[in-house]
Amino acid sequence: MAFEDKTQNNIMIDLKAAIEPDTSTEEGTLIDHSFRGAAAEFEKAYIELELIDQNGYAETADREHLILRAKEKGITPYAATNAVWKAEFNTEIAINARFSAGELTYICTEKITQLTYRLMCEQTGTGGNVKQDDLTPIEYIDGYESGELKELLTPARGEEKTEDFRARYLSIVAAAQAFGGNRAQYKAIMHKIEGVGACKIYRVTAQEKRIKIYFLDSTYKTPNNTLVSDVQKVVDPIGQQGEGAGEAAIYHVVDILACTSESVKIEAKITIDTGYTWEDLLASAQEKIDGYFLELAKSWENEQNITVRILKVNAAIASVEGIIDVQNTALNGREENLLLDPNAIPVRGVILCKQ
CATH class of the missing domain: 1.10.20 (Histone, subunit A)
Incomplete structure (x- = not known):
């Protein structure tokens, strides 16, 4: 109308x-x-x-009315989450001890090993994924000298953007309804778990009597072992698999696995404009390739295999100011597109400028 x-x-x-x-x-x-x-x-x-x-149609509604419409089917936008870090200290600290670093604050939620703890960033959103300076106690801790964030265990995600939410809502409505441990239900379960960004689900076969779910973290990178373990506990805890102790349906044995990363070495004849050197341009070229690979990682969930295309690699490098032309490009030693394993995403290896 x-x-x-x-x-x-x-x-x-x-x-x-x-x-x-x-x-x-x-x-x-x-x-x-x-x-x-x-x-x-x-x-x-x-x-x-x-x-x-x-606002009466999901495809054209503004955010407020899209949320109201989706809520009728029990679908809501993903809220921003909190990043969780592994931190090391020179002395024992108490659970619930709080620290500041930069503009962020953290609270201790769990002791991992001696002098090693889980810290949750108290501010939600992806800002918590960035490693900050040394940790400073907000309240006095006897014997405290130093504390440092060591490893991002659970990446945070920002509040789901309107167009991402719209696409997810429309895809859920168009697909089979989630119930009884079907594919749609497991996909919905995975996407609700903090730290999960994408997943692929493989059904039981005659040879393999277990459901396998591969996933990426919320930054679309290969998840660390801690996050894999945490997701396994939510879906189908080890030691109780098949008993319905987690989100998985009873009798369903589910293995949670990390999507792997394949390093991609790029070699190309790169023509550089006057006044520039390859050393000047390398960081920008790396950034452009990282951007292209991130796009591929975001598409992994809906692709059987990711293909790293020479045309796109050339375009990414050529978009750097100071680079005139890119030719004779090889990916991992071969001048052809690179087809990855179904459960792999590309990560940048070295970029070599051939003269």
Whole structure:
């Protein structure tokens, strides 16, 4: 439904056409004055009607109304989560001890080993994924000298963007409903777990009587062992597999596995503009390749295999200011597109500029 033609002038024409033909409607007449005010109000009403119409459909609704529509099916946007780090200290600290680093604060949630603890960033969002400076206790700790964030255990994710939420909602509605341990249900389970960004689910076969789920973390990288273990506990805890102790359906034995990373070595004949050197441009080229590989990682969930394409690699490198041309590109030693394993994503290896 569209009301683009329902402007004040067009409404005036329609109103005047509806009255007796011998009635004067020229500018300045009483009819003209009364119709002009009414037409302005009608135009506003049509604008509101168009907004109501747009917000009645998931494909065109604004965020507020999209959330309301999706909520009817039990679907809500993913909220921003908290990053969890492994931290090391020179002395024992108490659970719930708090620390500051940069503009962020952290709280101790668990002791891992002696002098090693889990710290949760108290601020939600991806800012918590960035390693900060040395940790400073917010309250006095006897014997404290130093503390450092060592490893990001559970990456945080930001609040789900409107278009990402719209795409997820539409895909869920279009697909089979999630129930009874079907593929849609396991996918929904995985995406609700903090730290999970994408997953692939493999059914039981005649040779393999276990469901296998490979996943990427919320930064679309290979997850660390701690996150794999945490996700396993949520879905189907080791020692209780098949018993329905986790989110998995009873009798379903589910193994949680990390998607692997394949290093991609790039060799190419790169023509560099006057006034630049390869050393000047290398960091920018690496950044462009990382961006392309991130796009591929984000598509991994919906692709049987990822293909690293020479054309895209060349385009990424050539987009760097100071690079004129890219030719004779080889990926892992071969001048052809690189097809990865179904459960692998590319990571940048060395980039060599051949003369």
